[in-house]
Amino acid sequence: MPVHLQAPDPTALQPVAGVELGIAMAGVRKAGRRDLCVMTLAEGSTVAGVFTRNRFCAAPVQVCREHLAAAPGVRALVVNTGNANAGTGADGLARARATCSALASRLGLAPEQVLPFSTGVIMETLPVDRIEAGLPAAIADLAADHWGAAAEAIMTTDTVAKAASRTIEIDGRAVHVTGIAKGAGMIRPNMATMLGFVATDAAIAPALLQPLLAEAADRSFNRITVDGDTSTNDSFMLAATHRAGHAPITSLDSAAGRRLKDALIEVAQQLAQAIVRDGEGATKFITVQVDGGANEHECRQVAYAIAHSPLVKTAFFASDPNLGRILAAVGYAGIDDLDQGLIDLYLDDVHVAERGGRRPSYREEDGQRVMKQSEITVRVDLHRGAASTTVWTCDFSYDYVKINADYRS
Amino acid sequence: MPVHLQAPDPTALQPVAGVELGIAMAGVRKAGRRDLCVMTLAEGSTVAGVFTRNRFCAAPVQVCREHLAAAPGVRALVVNTGNANAGTGADGLARARATCSALASRLGLAPEQVLPFSTGVIMETLPVDRIEAGLPAAIADLAADHWGAAAEAIMTTDTVAKAASRTIEIDGRAVHVTGIAKGAGMIRPNMATMLGFVATDAAIAPALLQPLLAEAADRSFNRITVDGDTSTNDSFMLAATHRAGHAPITSLDSAAGRRLKDALIEVAQQLAQAIVRDGEGATKFITVQVDGGANEHECRQVAYAIAHSPLVKTAFFASDPNLGRILAAVGYAGIDDLDQGLIDLYLDDVHVAERGGRRPSYREEDGQRVMKQSEITVRVDLHRGAASTTVWTCDFSYDYVKINADYRS
Numbered sequence: 001m002p003v004h005l006q007a008p009d010p011t012a013l014q015p016v017a018g019v020e021l022g023i024a025m026a027g028v029r030k031a032g033r034r035d036l037c038v039m040t041l042a043e044g045s046t047v048a049g050v051f052t053r054n055r056f057c058a059a060p061v062q063v064c065r066e067h068l069a070a071a072p073g074v075r076a077l078v079v080n081t082g083n084a085n086a087g088t089g090a091d092g093l094a095r096a097r098a099t100c101s102a103l104a105s106r107l108g109l110a111p112e113q114v115l116p117f118s119t120g121v122i123m124e125t126l127p128v129d130r131i132e133a134g135l136p137a138a139i140a141d142l143a144a145d146h147w148g149a150a151a152e153a154i155m156t157t158d159t160v161a162k163a164a165s166r167t168i169e170i171d172g173r174a175v176h177v178t179g180i181a182k183g184a185g186m187i188r189p190n191m192a193t194m195l196g197f198v199a200t201d202a203a204i205a206p207a208l209l210q211p212l213l214a215e216a217a218d219r220s221f222n223r224i225t226v227d228g229d230t231s232t233n234d235s236f237m238l239a240a241t242h243r244a245g246h247a248p249i250t251s252l253d254s255a256a257g258r259r260l261k262d263a264l265i266e267v268a269q270q271l272a273q274a275i276v277r278d279g280e281g282a283t284k285f286i287t288v289q290v291d292g293g294a295n296e297h298e299c300r301q302v303a304y305a306i307a308h309s310p311l312v313k314t315a316f317f318a319s320d321p322n323l324g325r326i327l328a329a330v331g332y333a334g335i336d337d338l339d340q341g342l343i344d345l346y347l348d349d350v351h352v353a354e355r356g357g358r359r360p361s362y363r364e365e366d367g368q369r370v371m372k373q374s375e376i377t378v379r380v381d382l383h384r385g386a387a388s389t390t391v392w393t394c395d396f397s398y399d400y401v402k403i404n405a406d407y408r409s
Numbered sequence: 410m411p412v413h414l415q416a417p418d419p420t421a422l423q424p425v426a427g428v429e430l431g432i433a434m435a436g437v438r439k440a441g442r443r444d445l446c447v448m449t450l451a452e453g454s455t456v457a458g459v460f461t462r463n464r465f466c467a468a469p470v471q472v473c474r475e476h477l478a479a480a481p482g483v484r485a486l487v488v489n490t491g492n493a494n495a496g497t498g499a500d501g502l503a504r505a506r507a508t509c510s511a512l513a514s515r516l517g518l519a520p521e522q523v524l525p526f527s528t529g530v531i532m533e534t535l536p537v538d539r540i541e542a543g544l545p546a547a548i549a550d551l552a553a554d555h556w557g558a559a560a561e562a563i564m565t566t567d568t569v570a571k572a573a574s575r576t577i578e579i580d581g582r583a584v585h586v587t588g589i590a591k592g593a594g595m596i597r598p599n600m601a602t603m604l605g606f607v608a609t610d611a612a613i614a615p616a617l618l619q620p621l622l623a624e625a626a627d628r629s630f631n632r633i634t635v636d637g638d639t640s641t642n643d644s645f646m647l648a649a650t651h652r653a654g655h656a657p658i659t660s661l662d663s664a665a666g667r668r669l670k671d672a673l674i675e676v677a678q679q680l681a682q683a684i685v686r687d688g689e690g691a692t693k694f695i696t697v698q699v700d701g702g703a704n705e706h707e708c709r710q711v712a713y714a715i716a717h718s719p720l721v722k723t724a725f726f727a728s729d730p731n732l733g734r735i736l737a738a739v740g741y742a743g744i745d746d747l748d749q750g751l752i753d754l755y756l757d758d759v760h761v762a763e764r765g766g767r768r769p770s771y772r773e774e775d776g777q778r779v780m781k782q783s784e785i786t787v788r789v790d791l792h793r794g795a796a797s798t799t800v801w802t803c804d805f806s807y808d809y810v811k812i813n814a815d816y817r818s
Contacts, residue, residue: 056740089766122733324531331465357498
C-alpha cells in the first residue's frame with residue numbers, strides 16, 4: 001500500500017512541445033505486459049543525464065555515457081522493463097548497442113542519437129529480438145500526450161505510476177516541465193533514482209542543462225533511500241526541446257533560470273518522494289532531518305544511518321517509539337568526535353531526547369501518537385554547527401521481504 | 410529457527426580455575442526471568458576488553474572503560490538483560506556506577522574493581538533498585554560450573570544459549586578457555602559482539618592480554634553481521650586468572666602463546682558464528698569470502714556490502730539464485746577504480762559469473778541447488794591483488810521484521 005500516493009491524472013500531465021512517447025508490449029519477460037517505451041525528441045533538443053555510481057553499472061548505462069559523450073544530437077530514448085541487462089559483460093553491451101541501432105534505423109537516426117535504458121532482473125540475457133519486434137508498435141503509438149501511459153509502461157515492482165508536471169511562464173510564454181519515474185526497491189543515495197525522465201520545452205543554453213540536472217538530482221533523487229541498495233541501472237535524464245518560444249535562458253541565476261530550476265526541482269522532488277511512498281512494502285513516509293552539523297556531509301551520514309537502519313525501519317513499521325534505535329544509528333554514523341551529550345531528538349513536535357538522554361518530561365504516549373501516523377518527521381540536532389540536510393525514506397515491513405523474496409517467482 | 414545450532418552441553422563447558430558465576434531473577438524488565446549474572450575473578454586476575462565503536466555508547470560501556478583504565482584489579486563483572494542503560498545521559502552513568510558500588514560492597518571490593526554490562530531496550534531508566542535486590546541471590550549462586558546457566562541468563566532475543574570451551578595443554582598442565590556470548594540482532598563489524606565473556610586460567614603476562622583479545626576479536630566478532638546495526642553496548646571481555654600452574658606465557662609467538670591464541674580464536678569464532686546462526690529470523694548461514702583484493706580493507710568493503718544488502722539477504726531467504734544482486738553489491742561497495750570486467754563469482758563450487766558477466770556454462774539449476782542449502786559460501790574474486798577476507802552473515806526473513814517489530818510489545 002503506497003503512502004498517500006495516487007496515480008497521476010493523465011490530463012494534468014502537460015505535453016512538452018517536441019516530445020512524443022509510444023508504448024508497446026514486447027514480451028521481454030512476460031507476454032501481455034506494456035514493457036517497452038520509446039521517447040522521441042525534436043531536432044535541436046539537448047539532453048543531460050546523471051547515472052548510478054555503482055561500479056557494476058549496467059550495459060545500457062555504459063552505452064548512454066558513450067552516446068552522450070560522442071556528440072550532441074540525441075533524438076530518442078528507448079526503455080524496456082523485465083530485464084536490466086546488467087552483469088551481462090561484453091554480450092550485454094552488444095545487445096544494448098543493437099537496441100539503439102534497431103530504433104535508429106527505424107527513425108532515420110545514427111545509433112549514437114539513441115539512448116537505451118533497461119530495468120528488471122539482473123544477469124540475464126536481454127532479448128533484443130523481442131525488443132526489435134516491439135519497436136514498430138511503439139513507434140506507431142508515438143504521441144505528445146502519452147506521458148501517463150509511459151509512466152505505467154516503465155513500472156516494475158511499482159504499484160502506482162509516477163508522473164509530475166508543472167507549467168511556468170517565461171516572457172509571457174507557457175513553459176512545461178513534465179516527467180515520469182519508476183522505483184521502487186534498490187534505492188539509495190548517490191544518484192539512485194531508478195529511472196527518471198523529465199523533459200521541458202524551455203529554451204536554455206545547452207551548457208546549463210547538466211548543472212541544472214545535477215542540482216535537481218541533488219535536491220531530489222539523491223536524498224531518498226528505501227533499502228540502501230544502489231542499483232546498477234539508475235538514470236535520471238533531462239531533455240530540453242527549446243520550443244517554448246521565449247528568449248533562451250543563459251544563466252540559472254536569472255529570474256527565468258530560477259523559475260525553471262524551481263519547477264524542475266518540484267517535479268523531481270515529487271517523483272523522488274513518490275518512489276519512497278511506493279517503496280517496496282512501505283506503510284509510512286519518513287522525513288529525516290538532521291540539523292546542527294559541522295557540515296552537510298556529516299548531516300547526510302547521520303541522516304542515512306538513521307534511514308538505512310533495519311532496526312529503526314522495523315520500529316516505524318511497528319509504530320513502536322523505540323527511539324533509542326535512532327540514537328544508536330546516530331552513534332554509528334561515522335562522526336568520530338561526536339559528543340553524544342549534545343544531541344537532541346524530536347519526533348514531529350515531540351522533544352524525545354535532550355543532551356543525549358531521554359527527556360524527563362517525555363511521555364511514551366506522545367511518541368506513540370506520532371509513531372502511529374503515516375507521515376513522520378524525525379529531527380536530530382547535533383549542536384555542532386549550522387549545516388543541515390533532509391532525507392526521505394520509508395519503513396521496513398513484512399511485505400518488503402515478501403516482494404524481494406518473490407520477485408523472480 | 411537457528412541454523413545448525415544446538416544449546417551447549419553444560420558438561421562440556423570446562424570450569425576455569427578462579428572464575429565463578431551466579432545467576433538470579435531480578436525482574437529488570439519482566440518478572441520470573443533469569444536476567445542477572447555475576448562473574449567473580451580470583452585475586453590476581455587480569456582483564457582486557459574491546460567495546461563498541463558506536464559514539465553513542467551506553468553508560469556501562471563508558472564505566473567499563475573508566476574502570477579498566479583506573480587500575481588493574483578487576484574482580485567482578487555484573488550483567489543484566491532487559492535494559493541496555495543506553496541513551497540515558499548522566500543519570501544512566503550514575504546508575505551504572507551505583508550497580509558497581511552495590512556489588513563491590515557486597516564482595517568487599519572497590520567499585521572500580523567491578524565492570525557493569527547491560528543489554529536490552531535502549532533509552533529507558535535502569536532499575537538499579539531491582540538489580541541491587543537481586544545481587545544476594547546471584548552471589549549465593551556463585552559456582553565454577555555455572556557457565557551454562559550464565560549463557561542462558563544473558564540471552565535477550567537469542568533462541569539458543571551460546572557457550573564454547575577448549576582445553577589445551579601447556580607444560581603438561583591442562584589450560585581451559587571457556588566463554589559465553591549473546592546476540593542476536595544489531596550485529597555489525599567494528600567490534601559488534603553484543604556481549605561476549607571469555608575466561609582462561611592460563612598464566613600470561615598482563616601486557617599480552619589486550620593484543621591477544623584484539624586479535625581474537627578481529628578474527629571472530631569483527632567478522633560477523635546480521636543487520637548492519639552497531640549496538641551501543643557491544644563488549645567482548647577476556648579474563649585470565651593465571652591459575653593453571655604453567656610457566657607464564659611471555660610471547661604470543663611462543664609455542665604456548667600460539668596454542669593459547671588458537672584456542673581463544675576457536676572459542677571466539679564458535680561464539681561469533683553462533684550469534685549469526687541464531688541471528689534474528691535467520692534460516693541460512695552465509696560465509697562471504699572475498700579474494701583477489703588489492704588490500705584487506707577493500708575486501709572487507711566488498712564482503713560487508715554483500716552481507717548487508719537487504720536484496721541479497723532476501724534472495725538467500727527465498728533460495729533464489731538472483732545473483733546479479735551480489736554483483737550489484739560488489740559494484741557499490743566503494744572501490745572507485747573497480748573493473749567489473751575482471752570479477753568472478755562462485756556459489757560454493759558453482760562458477761556463476763566470469764569477467765563480470767554470467768558464465769555461459771552456468772545453469773540456473775546449479776545455482777538453485779546451492780541456494781537451497783542452509784549453509785552457503787559466496788566467493789567473489791576481484792582479481793586486483795592477493796588480499797582476502799571472510800565474513801559470516803545470515804539471510805533476511807519475515808521473522809527478522811516480526812522479531813524487531815514486536816521486540817518491545
